[in-house]
Amino acid sequence: MSKQYEHYDTDRIRAISISEVARRLGDHVRKVGVSHVTYCPWHDDEHPSLSLVESKGKNYCHCFACDKGGDVIAYAMQHEQWTFQEACQWLSQTFGICTVQSYYPRPKPRPVVKPKEPTYTYIPMEMVDGLASAESSLCQCLMRMFHPEAVEWLTEEYRLGCYSLYGQDDYTVFPNIDAQGRVCNLKVQHYDADPTSDRFAHSDGKTYWLGKIWANEGRLPKDAQFKHRCLFGEHLLTRYPQCTVALVESPKNALFGALAYPEMVWVATGNKTAIGPDELKPLQGRDVIVIPDRDAISDWKAKVSSMAWLANFTVSDFCEEAAADDQPKFDIADYLQQQLWPKPD
Ligand SMILES: [Zn+2]
Numbered sequence: 001m002s003k004q005y006e007h008y009d010t011d012r013i014r015a016i017s018i019s020e021v022a023r024r025l026g027d028h029v030r031k032v033g034v035s036h037v038t039y040c041p042w043h044d045d046e047h048p049s050l051s052l053v054e055s056k057g058k059n060y061c062h063c064f065a066c067d068k069g070g071d072v073i074a075y076a077m078q079h080e081q082w083t084f085q086e087a088c089q090w091l092s093q094t095f096g097i098c099t100v101q102s103y104y105p106r107p108k109p110r111p112v113v114k115p116k117e118p119t120y121t122y123i124p125m126e127m128v129d130g131l132a133s134a135e136s137s138l139c140q141c142l143m144r145m146f147h148p149e150a151v152e153w154l155t156e157e158y159r160l161g162c163y164s165l166y167g168q169d170d171y172t173v174f175p176n177i178d179a180q181g182r183v184c185n186l187k188v189q190h191y192d193a194d195p196t197s198d199r200f201a202h203s204d205g206k207t208y209w210l211g212k213i214w215a216n217e218g219r220l221p222k223d224a225q226f227k228h229r230c231l232f233g234e235h236l237l238t239r240y241p242q243c244t245v246a247l248v249e250s251p252k253n254a255l256f257g258a259l260a261y262p263e264m265v266w267v268a269t270g271n272k273t274a275i276g277p278d279e280l281k282p283l284q285g286r287d288v289i290v291i292p293d294r295d296a297i298s299d300w301k302a303k304v305s306s307m308a309w310l311a312n313f314t315v316s317d318f319c320e321e322a323a324a325d326d327q328p329k330f331d332i333a334d335y336l337q338q339q340l341w342p343k344p345d
Helices: 008-016 016-023 072-080 084-094 125-129 138-147 150-160 209-217 236-239 251-259 277-283 294-305 332-340
Strands: 030-031 035-038 050-053 060-063 159-167 168-177 183-192 202-209 243-248 265-266 287-290 310-317
Touching: 008 072, 008 084, 016 035, 016 050, 016 072, 050 168, 072 084, 125 168, 125 183, 138 150, 138 183, 138 251, 138 332, 150 251, 159 183, 168 236, 183 209, 202 209, 236 265, 236 277, 243 251, 251 265, 251 332, 294 310
Parallel strands: 243 265, 243 287, 287 310
Antiparallel strands: 030 035, 035 050, 050 060, 159 168, 168 183, 183 202
16 A cells, blocks of 8 residues: 655654753753753754753753743754654654554554543533524624624534523623534633724623533533633634634634634634643644734744744734734734724714
8 A cells, every 4th residue: 555645653753752852963961850951952052051851741842041942843843954844754763653654564652651631521512502692792793793694604603602690691602612523611701792882892801611610500520620722613623624724812803803704714722821732733734824912922923933843823913013002902803893893973
């Protein structure tokens, strides 16, 4: 059987000891405590500033001088100015890791030590469908700016819902459905829909998670653990494998974006901090345009520079260019509201 392409066993490549990789690339490696240090390939390093972390199942490098770093592949790429393919090829050959072509018969696999995943509870899709609705204040406002049928389409794509809390019946439900189609959790937020204000979609900032609420009510197991590493809209990546991906911070921004630019798949991190390769893994190999809120553009530029091995990232300055001086947190939803919110006659 002939193969058309070479496929690298990236899980096993990423499990190769990073200090061993540094040694094989000819760098001097010094042990400091439980870590090792060596010279940083991302900057002109005169003193070894790159920490190689291997304890407790971890395996990555991080530079304390320039704040860059990454996994074994990112390190080798930067060290030798290799492409992703070249780095994988060298690492596979040097450390005896088979590519798909030579998998069968596969030699005895070396055990890969992986941290054990907790057993997550996934929420039955019927419970999500039970809330399906475009009656939330957010969807109702979107209908004032976009065609109601487009908002209905959006509601189905993202399986948005409506929920009642504290006597208010128009909270928005944002399901987090992963690439395997499993419902990880449902985020609930309220948006102020005062049509006289020039920025209608103010959240009161409070976030509720239905997984926990339902566990407390006995509708899900009391000891349920929910997977929190899931992008909002992640399930759509599987449905549209060829589309360019637009990555934003808040689910609200993803919804505005999807209505205005439906040719891209819009996903949201839902979180400002702690976004790394684990959370972004579903984007592997994709063309990704990151559209950060204005106050997060430089953070994202630094972040993706160490993750070039994961996807073809471009960070957009759009929210810097479109914002007025007094709008430090300007985002794409703000922009679209400026353009589309009905002006008083
Ligand atoms: Zn450095």
